Amino acid sequence: MKPRGFVTLITDFGLGDWYAGTLNGAILSIAPHACIIEVTHSIPRGDVIGAAIALRSSYRYFPAGTVHMIVVDPGVGSARKILYAERDGHRFIAPDNGILPLALGTGAMKGSRFLENAKLWRERVSHTFHGRDIMAPVVAHLLNGVSPARLGPTCRNFVTRSFPRPRDFSARSAAGEVLYVDAFGNLITNIEEDSPITKGGGEITVRIRGKGIKGVSSSYESVPRGELLAIWGSSGFLEIAINGGSAAKRLRAGRGSGVDLERMRSRGKENERR
């Protein structure tokens, strides 16, 4: 038996039906050595941005060579294409609706191809389930060693999207926004840990929905239970959280809510708790 081939799945199928399970079968029928990891099937229906954030935050933790398959596909059955791309030794298949450029960065995508070689697909393709009938078989053939060159023609004219970037981005201030609300109610922003503002001295103040948060904490428990904090989260972005609660509920904040940072001039004591 071959060594394992790794596949991750990100979909908006939910877990109430057989759709996610069937993807596994469609892959294993062709590549019985596949090791399939279900990153999440709970992306809100059709939420391309949510899927991209899940992918961007997870893919690099898997072994190189992993094929990441994303099925958030409101255009299934229409003329939309399906895209293959590579980055840093990882391989990706997703509908051509902006997920891969969002997650990987358009400039960092390599070897982009549209899936057009129907010989690698299920013989009969349904109108509504290209994940099962096109994407899963192609993933399996890749695991079996089929060259990406056989999937279809190289392409540059795929749909591109990008996340909103922070405005006013200096060593003293930044104006960002919330990109994602996780199941804990943590607000993940678009302000990265290696931004200019993190380099200077003096305390950072974070403002969101009229509230001010002084300093960036190093753990949820570094503030009293029930209080707001800002923290550099596990995806490398600034997050707004509540120790033991939901910042999204408390602040009535969600994707797009503005988040402003300001760095005070240092006057002796460094109050930041990094």
Place this chain on the structure above:
Amino acid sequence: MKPRGFVTLITDFGLGDWYAGTLNGAILSIAPHACIIEVTHSIPRGDVIGAAIALRSSYRYFPAGTVHMIVVDPGVGSARKILYAERDGHRFIAPDNGILPLALGTGAMKGSRFLENAKLWRERVSHTFHGRDIMAPVVAHLLNGVSPARLGPTCRNFVTRSFPRPRDFSARSAAGEVLYVDAFGNLITNIEEDSPITKGGGEITVRIRGKGIKGVSSSYESVPRGELLAIWGSSGFLEIAINGGSAAKRLRAGRGSGVDLERMRSRGKENERR
């Protein structure tokens, strides 16, 4: 190490407790080479019909030889038996409550046996968890090569059930009903894609809950966002959906809601979008 043996799980355990996970352990303790795919644990509690539809719609996408185990078992601990059967090279184990005849068709079931050989079970069998204590060990022994003949005696007197069939089923009309509502709110009916009514010319009109839908679409996006459509779904049945919404909510429809089809005489332009 042996090549992998495939197992699928369909249960009504939900994901909030350790029950589904424990089934995995009970199988792997006996058959460490098992590859277990959790098709769904979210069947509504005790919903034999829902479990049968999930099984029927998923099993054929797995490799031949797969053992499919279904634990929707309101009669656990009572005198109800547990059934083994085969179809098309797939193997199935489920409580004898009609799930397998519903999913596979009574006539197509082969090699049916009741599980009676307690030597293949956990030594101590609980009152409430035969999935863990009887079914999982038997699945594992099958993966290890134990012959089905050792499970128990052949049987014909298992519980039989069948799905409601469409009435008035001709090339001109059909009167069916909704069998299943998926997590997207799509209404899966009992009208199959290879029914007589799909063969003729002229446009099909679908009626449900007082609404009429003209034609059968080939993608969700072939109608404007928010509008109703009919489409041949991925399980081979006619589905009623809303582009970007929930048909179940909009129509207040559910299992058992009537769905009528009528084929108009063709007058020139074929309006069906298949």
Place this chain on the structure above:
Amino acid sequence: MKPRGFVTLITDFGLGDWYAGTLNGAILSIAPHACIIEVTHSIPRGDVIGAAIALRSSYRYFPAGTVHMIVVDPGVGSARKILYAERDGHRFIAPDNGILPLALGTGAMKGSRFLENAKLWRERVSHTFHGRDIMAPVVAHLLNGVSPARLGPTCRNFVTRSFPRPRDFSARSAAGEVLYVDAFGNLITNIEEDSPITKGGGEITVRIRGKGIKGVSSSYESVPRGELLAIWGSSGFLEIAINGGSAAKRLRAGRGSGVDLERMRSRGKENERR
């Protein structure tokens, strides 16, 4: 390729984000032969007792040698330590917040160590995701054969907790309480099947929230649909259930609700249905 190494996961991450999936990647990147079973990711946020019950009820059904990893960790990023322990050939890693002593019994824990050898961790450890950055790599190294002695120093001063034990515990009576409510609404108590009260003759009466239940049933269907029953559950504890319903909702009972047992003197007919 090595034989499989088994890992189970119990977390409070939920399934809506990429956190649970990322744990898989972090393990497989170091130990590609890992076989990871997700027991549950639906522990209520920060619920140490719920996590301990899930672990206690599930771990012994997995193969010996399995590494069980529990990430319910409200103190992540603070000074709390992470604990390794063994019991009965199983291995465990969890935050030092009482989960392991609760689930395994402090006296039965062997080889306890604090995770302190950062060479076995991810090079850059985040503030908020020690499951991914510390625990998962250590699990993977254990699967690869690294000796527990390399994880960190042995310890005895870990946080200990224990479940409430039944009071007034004799052959005639017991006063216990509800430990856990499962997704079916079954109330799992702290009264064990091999308690003194189960040894005597005569019928047991169970009292909870002002209701009396006569006898212990052997199946849910041994009482009429919709009626209360008591049953020895699959985890070895007395459970209060409703045939086809939720005892938690009906009784408005939850963790901590009192459950009293009384054994009547036997007068001829043994009414218990074991």
